[in-house]
Amino acid sequence: MKRIILLFVLLGTLQGFTQNFDLLIKNGKIIDGTGNSWYYGNIGIWNGKIYAIGKLEDARANRVLDAKGLVVAPGFIDVHAHIEGDEWDVPTADNFIYDGVTSVVTGNCGGSNIDIKSYFNRLDSIGMSLNVASLIGHNSVRREIMGDAQRDPKPDEQQKMELLVEQAMRDGAVGLSTGLIYVPGTYSKTPEVIGLGKAASKYNGVYASHIRNEGDHVTDAIEEAVNIGRQAGMPVQISHFKVTYKTNWGRSVSTVAQVDAARKEGIDVTMDQYPYIASSTTLDTTVPEWAFSGGRDSLYIRLDNPTLRTQIKKEMLESLKRKQLKDYSYAVIARYGPDDSYNGKSISEVNKLRGRKAKAEEEAETILELIKSGRVQMVYFSMNEDDIERIMKYPFTMTASDAGIAEFGKNMPHPRAYGTNARVLGKYVRERKVIGLEEAIRRMTSLPAQKFKFKDRGLLREGFVADIVVFDESEVADAATFENP
Incomplete structure (x- = not known):
């Protein structure tokens, strides 16, 4: 993962440290990502890392940012992104950067690059602005071995798929993803996925699932995801957690309780969510x-x-x-x-x-x-505001966009591609007070970092990489709409 500092625009750092910081962020309202209350302080950055946090009254720096009246927080981590392909045309990933995102997990919903090592090498070669982690996608693996066949894998095909997953994990994948409503993943049965999950779990991978159904059969689909985690010995991440269509509105009461019951059983189940009533x-x-x-x-x-x-x-x-x-x-x-x-x-x-x-x-x-x-x-x-807020209140719900890289002024993408985090901070924190500011920041930073084992990110802590976002809590808001994203 590459080092960047973010203030809704990137700030480059200068080399060298002789009693000087490369960058000093002073007078900020620090929200460190733990969920603890904010405090005033200064942050000294040297060589791309947080070197000191405190009063730092005598500190000097090559660059100084006065953050008086502003929140200083860890860069946001989007655990559900789809950047495969678009990154070559727009390596700056401006839509993510403007929304405070410094790191993404891609390869979700069962679709990823098969050769993870080559993928990371290509990202390095284009100077990708984001830190990128990738899952290995079940659909991509299945298609590589079986095409779009609507049948169970033969024993040798299952073995070949598991070997592909293991290779991807050795090359740096952070887990296995499924998209069980998409071809060919929709043709798979649970034991097939458990087998691939066991291959990923050898390398401490996460199981991230676009579950088989988010409507009438959502409880069965959640139970399948939980069972895969249980049988494979993997942490579970349920993607874009929701209940869809009017016949199911209100069922988030039972689906959130279902996740909570799994956690009490000892299964590490978390979920992510985008704060909109429309899916894509x-x-x-x-x-x-x-x-x-x-x-x-x-x-x-x-x-x-x-x-x-x-x-x-x-x-x-x-x-x-x-x-x-x-x-x-x-x-x-x-x-x-x-x-x-x-x-x-x-x-x-x-x-x-x-x-x-x-x-x-x-x-x-x-x-x-x-x-x-x-x-x-x-x-x-297809969704309902009451369900969105109920899901958001659950302490193990992360904020994630489910978006790819979007070029400004091109097509009509879902506004989540531009305003997911800003919408949570503006509409749901400041205006509707669904969750507190410190808690919202935790969902965007340390919670995803902990889940995906990003050891030096997600917190404002000395020694951590200086991925930092600065914003005005009284003004932050999403400008993207469905009519004009």
């Missing part, structure tokens, strides 16, 4: 999983079969009805390569633009046409 994933998730068996080419063949196409649409509409939704107006396009004029429009709006009637059946047909013409990234409005 691909349009593919509106289509029944069997339709993707064998991969996208197989899907396209099925869509050309009138009987199968009719069956796919029938199941899509049944799913819509179960969610108590009348149409697809809740689904908004974030990125559609073939026609960027669709970005920011709902499926219902796009359906109308294509000259179709305002009926769910017609909108389902529009969805299939869009999927066949390319991958479509979506925003789905």
Whole structure:
């Protein structure tokens, strides 16, 4: 991990220490990341590390930042990021930097680079602004060995997958991730994942899961994640913890209690959350999983079969009805390569633009046409503020964006790509007082550092790397909206 100092812009450090600090941050309101109360103090930084914290009355420095009236905190650690691919075009990762993030964990939801060592080498070569840790993704590993086959692995295939996981862990991966709603991970059974988990646990890896269901069957999905951790001997991180669709609103009472019960059993279960009522994933998730068996080419063949196409649409509409939704107006396009004029429009709006009637059946047909013409990234409005706040109050919930690197002014990404931490600090800490400021900072810093074993980050402590963020607690707020991210 590379060393950076962050003040919502990067501050370079100068070399050398002869009774001088490289940088002195003075008069700040220090929130050290432990969850303890703030205190006033000065921080002396030398050679990229925190050298001293205290009054430092006689300290001299090559650079001085007067943080009077401002909070000084550890740089934020985003444990659920998706930066694979975009980092080559935007190595500055400005959207993360502006949100106070200095470190990310990528490779989530089952998707990662297979060759972790080469991936880290490439990051070094482009001068990536963030500190980057990576999980090894189950979907990527499975596809490498089995393609998109809808079946259990043969014994030799299971062994090959486990060996890939072990190699990734030796090369520096911090754990195993799954995305059990995505092809091909959705075809896997629990024992397969436990086997891969055991391979990662040999190297003290974390099991991070986009669980199999976040709606009607969310409790079963949480239990599966907990059981994988239990059987594999791994800490568990449940990704973007939520309950989706109106039929399930309020179930966070039981799902949070479920996590708490697992912790009392002795299983290290934590979770992360982004503070928005909309999620973001691909349009593919509106289509029944069997339709993707064998991969996208197989899907396209099925869509050309009138009987199968009719069956796919029938199941899509049944799913819509179960969610108590009348149409697809809740689904908004974030990125559609073939026609960027669709970005920011709902499926219902796009359906109308294509000259179709305002009926769910017609909108389902529009969805299939869009999927066949390319991958479509979506925003789905499916959550409830009460659940968001209830989940946020749980002390083992981290704040994480579930975002990739976003270029300013391009596409219509979920606003979480720009404002996740600022939204928590502004809306939920200052305005709604859901949690306290010191506690919010702990969720963004030392809690994720402890979970992923980042030994010299996440706290303002002498000897730690000087990843630091400075902000005005009375003004910090998210500016990104769904209409104008």
